[in-house]
Structure formats: C-alpha cells, structure tokens
Amino acid sequence: MLRFGTQMSRLVALNMQTVCRIPSSRNTQKLITRKMTQQRSPVDWNTSIPTKAAKDKDKIAPLGWFLLLIPATTFGLGCWQVKRKIWKEQLIKDLNKQLSTAPVDLPEDLSDLTQMEYRLVKIRGRFLHEKEMRMGPRSLIRPDGVETQGGLFSQRDSGNGYLIVTPFQLADRDDIVLVNRGWVSRKQVDPETRPLGQLPAEVELTAVVRKGEARPQFTPDHKGGIYLYRDLARMCASTGAAPIFLDAVYDAQAAKNGPIGGQTRVTLRNDHLSYLVTWFSLSAATSFLWYRQIVKRIPF
Structure with missing residues (x-):
C-alpha cells in the first residue's frame, strides 16, 4: 500500500512538470505576436510622408x-x-517673272526707276563708246540661262571675261544713263578687237533696271580702270551720267559683233x-x- 502511494505521487509530480512546460494559449499568442513584431521592418515616417521642405x-x-x-x-x-x-522665295519668283514681262517706256522722271528694279524698259539713243568701262571679271551667262565656269584665276576665254558698261545718250532728252552692254572674253576687252560693235549710230534696245551695289566685304578697291562691282557713284562721276544702271537683254544680232547681253542675275540673298x-x-x-x-x- 505504501508502495502504491509512492508511485502515485511520482506520477502526479511528472504530470505537473509536463503541464508547466506547455505554455497556455494566451501566452503562446503573445509570444507569436512579439516575434512578428520583431521581424517586421521599422517604418520610416520621415520618408513615407513628404515634409514641407521636400515639397x-x-x-x-x-x-x-x-x-x-x-x-x-x-x-x-x-x-x-x-x-x-x-x-524671299516668292520675291525671287516675282522678280524672275518680271524679266519675261513686256517692256515699258522709260519714265519721264528717272528717279522712278529706283522703284522698278528688274523691270524691262525700252530706250533709244546712242552709245558714247569713248567712255566705256569694264567690270569684272565675270563668267558668261548663256542665252539658255546656264552660267559658264570662269573666275578671277581662270585662263579659259570661253568662260572668263568682263562686262562692258557704256554711257548711253538718250535720244529724246539730255540725260545720260549707264548701260551694261554685255559680256566679252579677255581677248575682246579692247574696243579695237570688236570694231563692228562700236558703231555710233542711234539704236533702240530693251534693258533691265538695276540698282547700284555696296562694296562687298573683303573686296579690294577698283584698279586700272576696271570696276569690281556696280559702283554708281564713281562710274557716274567719271562719265557724267545719271545714277541709272541698265542691263541690256540678249540680242542675237548684236552679240555677233559686240558684247553678249542678257547678263542679268537675280542676286537676292536667301540664307x-x-x-x-x-x-x-x-x-x-x-x-x-x-x-x-x-x-x-x-x-x-
């Protein structure tokens, strides 16, 4: 009997130890919550919500x-x-179109020509060949509009030459204007090489109204009686002509013995x-x- 009681005491003590080792459900929930809280990364409230300084x-x-x-x-x-x-493109088209329109008579007031650039006009009178001038060097513009190759250092007479500018005494008034008769090669620069084109008779021709030119940048001064650009002030001072410059149009008959007309370029910068x-x-x-x-x- 004493032995049975001792065994029962040992069994009860063993069960009590087991019960003590197993935590209660409430304690288990607290333990799990504590571990999940420890594993969760802390929230940076400063970065998640923008401050006024960051805005x-x-x-x-x-x-x-x-x-x-x-x-x-x-x-x-x-x-x-x-x-x-x-x-600018439309203006160039309009100016080129004017070159193909019918010519008009020269106005009574020559100052009106300053507003008629690239217009065709008819004039009648005679050339003052003894006062002719050269301008260039220039390349030749053929009647079909193609410009031949030629320049200051070119030695090809077929593409390099000069423009002959001659004072023109108008028949119906006392005014003298400057007419660019056209292009000649280097071999025909001297008037003696083209005597058939130096006739003093009165002629009628069609010409294009042009304006004078300002001295281009880096262009040297005129030398040896050869003008590098349309310097109306100096040309008129040396010939006594009015400040009017005209380009003679192409004339197949006149081109046989003298300068080749039709050397007008529509020179408007289009950059x-x-x-x-x-x-x-x-x-x-x-x-x-x-x-x-x-x-x-x-x-x-």
Missing part, C-alpha cells in the same frame, strides 16, 4: 522659369525665319534655311538642358 525643394524657382525664355525665344526666331524664307535650322537647333538643345537641369535636377 519646396521640388518646386521650380523663378530663375528656372526665367531661363525657359531662352528655348522659347529661339523657337520663335525659327518660326520667324520660316516666314522670311517663304517671303533663311540655314538661319531657321540654327534657331530650331538651339531651341531643341536649350530645351533639353532646361528639362535636365531645372526639372529633373540631373547634374552634369
């Missing part, structure tokens, strides 16, 4: 908006050059294509830099 940092400063004027201005200049290009490409390129480049530096704040 102000993202704003574009007034200087940034002011710098936006650079790409905007260059873009506007590019658009303006597009309009200028269209206008607007290069200008608009330049302005639009600058606009694109500065727009990219503005977006990179001001908006994205990407350093170089």
